[in-house]
Amino acid sequence: MSIVAEVPEGVETERIGYAWAINHALAEEMRRDPRVWMMGQDIGKMGGVFGVTRGLFEEFGAARVRDTTINETFIVGGAAGAAMTGTIPVVELQFADFGLVAGDEIFHKLAKWRYMHGGKLGLPAVVRLPTGVVGGAGAEHSQSLEAMGMHVPGLKVVLPATPADAKGLLKTAIRDPNPVLFFEHKGMYRVKGEVPTSEDYLVPFGEAAVRRRGDAATLVATGLMVPRALEAAEKLAAEGTELEVIDPRTLVPLDMETIVASVERTGRALVVHEAVRTAGAGAEIAARIQEAAFFALDAPVWRLGALDTPIPQDPDLEQLVIPSTAQIESAARELLAL
Amino acid sequence: MSTKTAQEAEGAATDEDVLALDLYREVSRIRALELLLNRYVKEHGFGGFWHPGLGQEAVQAGAVMALRREDYLFYAHRGLGYALVKGMAPEVLLGDLLGRVGGSVGGKGGGTVHFVDPELGVLGQGGTLGSNFVLGAGAATSIQILGEDRVVAVFFGDGAAARGTFHEAALQAAVWKLPIVWVCENNGWHLSAPFSAQSPTEDIADRAAAYGVPGVVVDGQDALAVRAATLDAVERARGGDGPSLVEAKTLRIRGHYEGDPQKYRDDIADGLEVPRDPLRILRERVPAAEADALDAAAAEEAEAALEKALAMPKGGPEVVTAGVWS
Numbered sequence: 011m012s013i014v015a016e017v018p019e020g021v022e023t024e025r026i027g028y029a030w031a032i033n034h035a036l037a038e039e040m041r042r043d044p045r046v047w048m049m050g051q052d053i054g055k056m057g058g059v060f061g062v063t064r065g066l067f068e069e070f071g072a073a074r075v076r077d078t079t080i081n082e083t084f085i086v087g088g089a090a091g092a093a094m095t096g097t098i099p100v101v102e103l104q105f106a107d108f109g110l111v112a113g114d115e116i117f118h119k120l121a122k123w124r125y126m127h128g129g130k131l132g133l134p135a136v137v138r139l140p141t142g143v144v145g146g147a148g149a150e151h152s153q154s155l156e157a158m159g160m161h162v163p164g165l166k167v168v169l170p171a172t173p174a175d176a177k178g179l180l181k182t183a184i185r186d187p188n189p190v191l192f193f194e195h196k197g198m199y200r201v202k203g204e205v206p207t208s209e210d211y212l213v214p215f216g217e218a219a220v221r222r223r224g225d226a227a228t229l230v231a232t233g234l235m236v237p238r239a240l241e242a243a244e245k246l247a248a249e250g251t252e253l254e255v256i257d258p259r260t261l262v263p264l265d266m267e268t269i270v271a272s273v274e275r276t277g278r279a280l281v282v283h284e285a286v287r288t289a290g291a292g293a294e295i296a297a298r299i300q301e302a303a304f305f306a307l308d309a310p311v312w313r314l315g316a317l318d319t320p321i322p323q324d325p326d327l328e329q330l331v332i333p334s335t336a337q338i339e340s341a342a343r344e345l346l347a348l
Numbered sequence: 349m350s351t352k353t354a355q356e357a358e359g360a361a362t363d364e365d366v367l368a369l370d371l372y373r374e375v376s377r378i379r380a381l382e383l384l385l386n387r388y389v390k391e392h393g394f395g396g397f398w399h400p401g402l403g404q405e406a407v408q409a410g411a412v413m414a415l416r417r418e419d420y421l422f423y424a425h426r427g428l429g430y431a432l433v434k435g436m437a438p439e440v441l442l443g444d445l446l447g448r449v450g451g452s453v454g455g456k457g458g459g460t461v462h463f464v465d466p467e468l469g470v471l472g473q474g475g476t477l478g479s480n481f482v483l484g485a486g487a488a489t490s491i492q493i494l495g496e497d498r499v500v501a502v503f504f505g506d507g508a509a510a511r512g513t514f515h516e517a518a519l520q521a522a523v524w525k526l527p528i529v530w531v532c533e534n535n536g537w538h539l540s541a542p543f544s545a546q547s548p549t550e551d552i553a554d555r556a557a558a559y560g561v562p563g564v565v566v567d568g569q570d571a572l573a574v575r576a577a578t579l580d581a582v583e584r585a586r587g588g589d590g591p592s593l594v595e596a597k598t599l600r601i602r603g604h605y606e607g608d609p610q611k612y613r614d615d616i617a618d619g620l621e622v623p624r625d626p627l628r629i630l631r632e633r634v635p636a637a638e639a640d641a642l643d644a645a646a647a648e649e650a651e652a653a654l655e656k657a658l659a660m661p662k663g664g665p666e667v668v669t670a671g672v673w674s
């Protein structure tokens with residue numbers, strides 16, 4: 011039982027941050043394909059409010075790295091219009107929450123226009139959505155809204171939890187012919203990790219990563235909850251209890267096969283996410299686990315998520331809303347005791 | 349037939365007589381289909397809501413005739429004239445309205461217009477009115493990035509003009525000098541609300557000034573005037589000078605949808621009479637015999653198209669799940 015190496019042996023890597031891994035994916039894809047371009051607020055000379063797009067304006071120029079004004083309906087709707095007409099837009103919203111301002115454009119135009127028009131329109135667009143708590147950003151800048159993407163057919167939903175995945179999943183997203191909501195965790199931008207340097211490093215959609223092998227229970231975690239679930243698993247491992255930690259990486263498509271196979275071995279499952287617990291992605295995952303592996307379960311499938319409350323503005327208080335490592339550890343212990 | 353005509357028309361811009369005849373043909377074709385649909389809905393109904401464009405044919409024909417085949421079109425929900433004049437076959441359009449697999453959306457249609465033909469630049473219509481503004485600006489950004497010679501036409505009504513998406517798209521389009529022509533069909537009605545009750549100014553074209561772009565008002569019943577005003581805007585866009593707004597004043601003759609009792613309205617009788625009928629206005633410019641022949645051909649085309657559309661099968665369960673993903 012051990013932590014699974016994220017990058018296969020023999021692959022050349024560099025140790026960089028999550029934000030820089032996204033930056034590299036953008037730069038590599040824009041070099042590879044002249045149809046790829048970007049727009050968003052302050053992504054040009056400033057390099058984005060979180061610095062993710064630094065240097066891209068200088069390399070690719072104002073025609074392909076476009077600063078917009080405060081106009082989310084255009085940023086996303088414009089991406090949809092551009093995607094139908096021969097280019098591949100990768101747009102940035104400053105905060106995932108602002109996607110709600112462009113709700114019509116995300117949930118109607120991107121998600122439905124191909125379907126409504128008999129499959130004749132292509133919509134290869136990526137919407138980058140800085141998600142989650144970041145320390146004092148407040149109720150309208152800190153949400154985890156990925157379940158909304160799962161609820162409306164036609165959108166792929168991606169949540170990288172490591173720098174390597176941030177690069178590999180974004181490159182796959184840009185090459186995908188479908189619209190992709192790319193929920194990058196803004197609280198993880200500075201997290202460093204080994205990232206393959208290859209320009210062909212792609213992480214496929216619909217393949218969960220088993221972050222840690224174990225036989226006592228299965229923890230399914232996304233985004234910021236992946237490192238917390240791994241820390242919690244470490245605590246239990248010190249006592250000889252090995253938890254399996256699975257990171258789905260993409261919620262649409264969702265790799266239930268890996269999750270179900272794990273639960274069939276462990277007999278117990280805990281789903282953890284930063285989004286509010288009610289009607290979060292965990293509800294869907296838990297439902298599917300019991301549908302597929304009911305007779306293998308030794309206990310109910312549990313969910314751990316944020317409290318059903320908005321995120322408070324205060325940086326200390328916001329941590330009280332989302333699951334902590336200690337809470338994951340304690341939930342896992344209780345589940346094991348059932 | 350019509351696409352060729354549109355291209356020819358551009359080359360023959362100085363020959364007003366030829367142009368008038370071309371426009372007459374298109375307005376007459378749209379009218380014939382409008383009357384046919386009016387009859388069909390009354391006799392048979394169909395799944396969904398038909399939003400008739402009767403009386404607004406000159407705006408649709410005149411503006412689309414100012415476009416080239418490769419130009420992009422985001423049309424509005426009222427009628428089928430836009431797509432017809434851009435070159436789509438009438439039986440395909442009727443197939444869409446009647447939910448037939450031979451329609452352009454392969455059986456996903458039914459009632460409300462969602463025609464599509466990327467080869468002809470026909471890109472669709474937003475169910476959420478006003479959503480075409482941002483889509484059109486995005487398509488125009490593609491054109492600019494790819495260095496293409498195309499223009500985007502975005503149609504909208506006086507109701508949709510109120511959407512915030514217009515402001516977001518217009519501001520960015522003006523700053524980036526995107527190749528867009530906004531064609532407003534001001535038919536005087538936001539569904540049940542008169543335009544005058546919802547606009548502080550008489551003309552939507554005035555709003556263009558806020559973005560530093562041209563905004564002109566044109567008689568929407570005069571196809572030649574609409575075509576000329578739109579062509580100016582198209583040429584400006586193609587030349588790299590950015591977007592413009594053309595507001596065509598027209599009138600909604602029928603209800604919001606066919607069957608709408610229009611109890612909110614006392615300005616018209618519930619008939620098919622078109623005040624300042626664009627066909628009558630164009631007739632003054634074309635020989636009577638030719639106009640008669642075009643009317644007869646248009647009626648024949650419409651009847652034949654309906655027959656072809658009705659012969660197409662309707663979609664089954666396979667249509668329901670097709671096309672979600674690429």
